[in-house]
Amino acid sequence: MRHCSMKRLTALTVAVVCLVFTLAAWTGFSKSGDAGERLPRGASFVPDEILVQLKPGYRLETVLSALPMQLVAEEPGKPAPRGLARLKIPRGETVMNAVSLLKGKEGVLFAQPNYVYRAAVFPDDPSYPNQWALPKIGAPTAWDLATGSSDVLVAVLDTGVDLSHPDLAGNLWTNPDEIPGDGLDNDGNGYVDDVHGWNSSANSADVQDDFGHGTHVAGIIGAVGNNGTGVAGVNWKVGIIAVKANKGDSFTTLDLARGTGYVTALRTGKGLPIVAVNASLGAAVSEDPLLNQAIINAGEAGILFVAAAGNDNSDNDRTPFYPSSLFRPNVLSVAATDENDALAIFSLLTNEGSNYGRRTVHLGAPGKYIESTYYFISTSADTPSGYERLSGTSMAAPHVTGILALLKAQDPSRDWIALKNRVLSTGTPLSGLSSKTITGRRLLAAGDGALGALTGSGQTVKSRLRPIPDSLDLEQGTSLDLAALNISGEESLGDLPVSITRNGASYGTLTLRDNGTGFDQAAGDGIASATWTVPSSANSTYVFAFPDGNLTVTVDLAEEPPAPSGGGGGGGCSAAGGLGPFFFLCIPAALFALKRKKPAPPDR
DSSP states (O other): OOOOOOBOOOOOOOOOOOOOOOOOOTTOOOSOBOTTOOOGGGOEEEEEEEEEEEOTTOOHHHHHHTOSSOOEEEOOSSOOOTTEEEEEOOTTOOHHHHHHHHTTOTTEEEEEEEEEOOOOOOOOOTTGGGOTHHHHTTHHHHHTTOOEEEEEEEEEEESOBOTTOTTTGGGBOOOTTOOTTSSSOTTOSSOTTOSSEEETTTTBSOOBOSSSHHHHHHHHHHOOOSSSSSOOOSOSEEEEEEEEOEETTEEOHHHHHHHHHHHHHHHHHHOOOEEEEEEOEEBOOSOOHHHHHHHHHHHHTTOEEEEEOOSBSOBTTTSOOBTTTOOOTTEEEEEEEOTTSSBOEEETTTTEEOOBOTTTOOEEEEOSSEEEEOOOOOSSTTSOOSEEEEESHHHHHHHHHHHHHHHHHHOTTOOHHHHHHHHHHOSEEOGGGTTTSSSOEEOOOSOSGGGOTTTSOOOEEEEEEESOSSEEEEOTTOEEEEEEEEEETTEEOOOEEEEEEETTEEEEEEEEBOSSSTTOOSTTSSEEEEEEEOOSOSSEEEEEEETTEEEEEEEOTTSOOOOOOOOOOOBTTBOOOTTOOEEEOOEEGGGTSOOOBOOOOOOO
């Protein structure tokens, strides 16, 4: 079995000064906000007041008496420039309307909103300048709104987490009802001493990472930010549940299913606010009923499952890659992009690159040369340890998981449907992803108008999910399942009518319904579905006009149906075929920049 060799990259020792400024108007701030009113470029202001500067010799009372709107001057209680007044506007009126009434009036030098300036937050973590992905997805702008919350929990289904890592220890979930090391199941949840999570492979509470991969993934989601150490995570604060499911450099169906089941039990049994499971792993298997059922159970408990799309540079529409190819409403499949917003190629020599899929991979996220926390025991005093730069869809998935957690911290009322749909309806549209992913977008946390997950309202996305091919040859009487993503912002758009033609003539309309019945898996989740039965009409061509392209179904009774095709192949750091084990999906930086070698992990 082939192991990933690792290279140690020396972290830059550039100190990043945290540029933080707070500007208050001379009157001070009342409750800040925009009351649904927002200026160009996203500037916000105090919602119920304006500032007016009068020209010398003019009285405020005289100016206000000539207005159709009643504006009341407030006593600031602080020294103010002569002629400057803060005016309260009446309920139901807008700031911009009040400003426009005063502008140009005799005696008015200027009138303007009382703008709100936010801190320009950049973390002081010394390796933050190496983290190109965070500015790319607009994280600094998002941090002005939310930096995370320890009340929001995510599970990392992986190789464990380095419990003593200085950039992660503060964000590890701790089971408050469990007494460490006493050998008892104090909280009665069926898991003894599960203080920071569970080892589903060894059936123990030992979740200490012995490989590094899980620690790297955890750091992308939630390395402690602004602590003067190492790197910053998407969330500066978050609760990370470590679920160790590996045997060496691979995972088995049973261990992954058990690990997922542990997380679901925490949600259903203890009521923990777990947002998502991050699964930066996978294999090109045709089907996996046991793992599928565990993921379905997690979804029914309200837990999202974020999975890496794979590193084979292949089309998941043609060759399923599990668990990311599982068609369930709680599963998000993530491709990797590079610094230039292209679908990432990890190695030209080995043809390793991000998997993709027009109907099976939801979106892209940064996944090349990603610096994050890492478990490593130095072999000499001058060898840096604790951080590594890796590439792969393993690194892309936790960026999405991190934004899901950040969205939950920003608004705790968001349920799993709202979180998922907000991520899918926002993001930066990329031409290179338009034919490679369901949404055609790269993850964006904030900025760019309606496209930022934390700052925007989202857009309308209508994209066929099933069937996967654009054309099918079917026999009469065959049942065909159809489904489409049909959302706007966080909301489902409900039913989706699809017009049909037969041999070029109108044949009616098929309505896909988001009601949780029949082929539709969950009501109101933003996926509308239907089942259509091929009529008893020979030599017919049916064309279904979906919003994002046509589906063609050809019926010819003179022909036999095509033979079913099987899946195969492998991906990640090691090759996997058939129903073999799953592997995590990372490419070490050593494959890109040849530097001083370090020992590979021992064979297991």
